[in-house]
Every structure is written in structure tokens, then in C-alpha cells.
Amino acid sequence: MKEKWRLLKTENNTASTNMAIDRAVIVANSKGMVSPTVRFYNWEPPAISIGYFQSLEDEVDLDVCRQLGVDYVRRMTGGGAVFHDKELTYSIVVPESHSQIPKNIIESYGRICRAVMKGLKQLGIESKYVPINDIITDGKKISGNAQTRKTKTVLQHGTILMDVDVDKMFSLLKVPNEKIKDKLIADVKQRVTSIKHVLGEEICFKDVAEAMKTGFEEEFNVELIEDILTEEEIELSRKFEKECFGAKDWNHKR
Amino acid sequence: MQYKSVYKVPNGKLLKISLESDEKNNYIESINITGDFFAYPEETIEVMENELKNISLNRERLLEKINSIIKKYNIEFIGLSAESLTEGILMCLK
Numbered sequence: 001m002k003e004k005w006r007l008l009k010t011e012n013n014t015a016s017t018n019m020a021i022d023r024a025v026i027v028a029n030s031k032g033m034v035s036p037t038v039r040f041y042n043w044e045p046p047a048i049s050i051g052y053f054q055s056l057e058d059e060v061d062l063d064v065c066r067q068l069g070v071d072y073v074r075r076m077t078g079g080g081a082v083f084h085d086k087e088l089t090y091s092i093v094v095p096e097s098h099s100q101i102p103k104n105i106i107e108s109y110g111r112i113c114r115a116v117m118k119g120l121k122q123l124g125i126e127s128k129y130v131p132i133n134d135i136i137t138d139g140k141k142i143s144g145n146a147q148t149r150k151t152k153t154v155l156q157h158g159t160i161l162m163d164v165d166v167d168k169m170f171s172l173l174k175v176p177n178e179k180i181k182d183k184l185i186a187d188v189k190q191r192v193t194s195i196k197h198v199l200g201e202e203i204c205f206k207d208v209a210e211a212m213k214t215g216f217e218e219e220f221n222v223e224l225i226e227d228i229l230t231e232e233e234i235e236l237s238r239k240f241e242k243e244c245f246g247a248k249d250w251n252h253k254r
Numbered sequence: 255m256q257y258k259s260v261y262k263v264p265n266g267k268l269l270k271i272s273l274e275s276d277e278k279n280n281y282i283e284s285i286n287i288t289g290d291f292f293a294y295p296e297e298t299i300e301v302m303e304n305e306l307k308n309i310s311l312n313r314e315r316l317l318e319k320i321n322s323i324i325k326k327y328n329i330e331f332i333g334l335s336a337e338s339l340t341e342g343i344l345m346c347l348k
Binding site for chain 2: 053055076077078080105106146147149150176254
């Protein structure tokens with residue numbers, strides 16, 4: 001019998017709600033209240049997330065965010081700033097002690113990224129893991145990933161780009177040197193791709209989610225059972241949203 | 255004196271330091287270590303920033319102190335290292 005993990009699909013949440021749910025699931029899983037969990041989600045409105053160690057005001061043009069109605073949030077994971085627009089975001093929460101999870105952090109990045117790669121393969125896209133935290137196809141990035149470990153529990157979340165607007169992304173992000181901004185944008189256009197660009201057609205969230213479900217099931221040899229957040233998780237995520245991800249203290253802390 | 259540096263860690267991530275030093279640039283008065291690297295556990299970066307206060311801006315002394323903080327708090331860097339953090343800090347003075 002295959003081990004059963006939980007699958008959540010929570011579409012159209014705000015940036016702070018999304019990050020709060022990820023943290024709530026870590027707490028619930030670490031207390032043994034829920035099984036290991038894979039979640040697929042997106043961002044409504046579109047949002048910038050920054051890595052735990054980044055300076056919000058160094059990385060993000062907050063005025064442009066306000067003008068364009070783009071949300072922003074500091075993640076609990078390290079890594080870089082990401083513009084979440086047309087994408088599927090996944091998160092996986094599993095105990096550090098689980099036999100499927102390598103103890104070594106870098107190795108566990110690779111293992112979880114392989115699930116994403118298997119999902120992409122379901123869509124007919126061949127891809128490759130590039131350490132530390134990228135997945136590329138035809139030499140271009142299609143997925144970025146970030147991991148944290150808290151209370152002996154692993155959380156990894158990452159993006160799978162369904163479409164990408166590099167110009168809009170750069171209107172929201174600050175660059176260290178304005179003089180080379182045009183060149184930087186041209187470079188990034190060469191280095192980033194999306195499911196739409198690779199396949200030449202749009203694939204909807206539901207179909208990407210179905211492909212990713214298969215990818216995670218195959219990689220971890222589990223069955224994903226669709227479920228919803230528990231009452232406790234909803235309560236916890238409201239608390240984390242209020243005290244942390246929706247609070248200025250947290251988002252502006254660096 | 256206030257300084258900033260941006261340092262691309264070889265085979266690693268982008269490190270951004272902002273530093274306040276005494277007038278003679280002998281020691282660190284305060285420091286912010288930001289960037290797109292990874293450190294586990296994450297909260298130890300604030301501990302690192304605190305422990306680097308009043309530390310001499312001398313390569314050997316700095317590296318030794320950073321290594322001892324890493325050991326004491328069991329910090330794991332990815333895309334960053336004690337050596338590259340030292341380099342990024344000293345780059346502020348160039």
C-alpha cells in the first residue's frame with residue numbers, strides 16, 4: 001500500500017495568506033495533526049515575494065507596486081525576489097525524519113525539484129535541476145525553489161512559470177545599477193522561460209496542477225489525496241497573517 | 255562612516271552589506287547582511303549581525319569571528335560562506 005499524503009489546492013489567495021498557510025501547515029504537520037502535505041496555489045492579486053534575508057526597499061519599488069495593484073510579502077525562506085503572476089506555486093511540508101527526504105539540505109532541494117521535473121515531463125517538457133535551487137529547460141529557468149526547516153519539518157516552495165512578463169517584473173523590482181537596467185532586462189529575457197513559451201500554447205492552472213500531482217506522486221511513491229485545510233490550520237494561518245506576513249514589522253524588517 | 259557593498263559570491267548568491275564603522279574604520283559599529291542567499295536557521299542572521307558589532311575590520315580577525323559564530327549557532331550557509339562574507343564586508347572599505 002502506498003503512503004497517503006494530503007493534497008491542497010488553494011487558489012486565489014493574497015501574498016500574506018499564502019505565506020501564512022505554508023507556515024500553518026508546518027505547525028500542523030510538526031504536531032502530527034496532518035499528513036505530509038503538497039499544496040498548489042497562485043496569487044491574487046499578483047505579488048512580489050522577497051527572500052527572508054533581502055531588504056524590501058532595496059529590492060522592490062513599493063510605489064510601482066501600489067500603482068499596479070501588486071502585493072508584496074517577505075517569505076520565511078531565503079533566496080531571491082520573485083514576481084508571482086501567471087504561475088503555479090507549490091509547497092511541500094514533510095517531517096525531516098521522513099525516509100523520502102535526504103538529511104542534507106542541498107540533496108533534499110534536488111529530490112523535491114525532481115518531483116517538479118516529473119510534473120513538467122507530464123506536460124511534455126524536459127527539464128534539468130541546476131543547484132542550488134533552479135530548474136531549467138533549454139537552458140532557461142522555468143522554476144525557482146526555496147526551502148526552510150523549522151521544528152524538524154521541511155518546507156519547500158517554488159514557482160512553476162506558466163507565462164512570464166519580464167518587463168512588468170522589472171518595473172516592480174529595483175536593480176543595483178539603473179544604467180545597465182536595459183541590458184539586465186534583455187539578459188533575463190534570454191534566461192527565463194515558461195510553460196507557454198516552451199509549448200507554444202497556454203495551459204490552465206488545473207492542468208498544470210494535475211501534471212504536478214502525478215510528478216509528486218511518482219517521485220515520492222505516494223498517493224496524494226485531495227483535502228482541505230483543517231479548522232486549526234485556518235485559525236493558525238489567520239494568526240500568522242495578522243502577526244507576521246501581513247504586518248509591516250515583518251515585511252519591512254530588513 | 256557608512257558603507258555599502260554588493261558582492262557576487264563565486265558559485266554562490268548576491269551578498270549586499272551595509273556597514274557602519276568608527277571614524278578610523280577600525281571596527282564594525284553596526285552591520286546589515288542582506289541578499290538572496292540561504293542560511294539555516296534563518297533567524298541566526300540577526301544573531302550574526304549582533305555578534306559582529308565591535309569586531310575589528312581585519313581580515314583574519316573577522317574570518318575567525320564569523321567561523322566561531324557559525325560553529326556556536328550551528329549555522330549552515332548555502333550560496334554564501336565565512337570567506338565570502340568576510341570578503342563582502344571588507345569590500346565596503348575599498
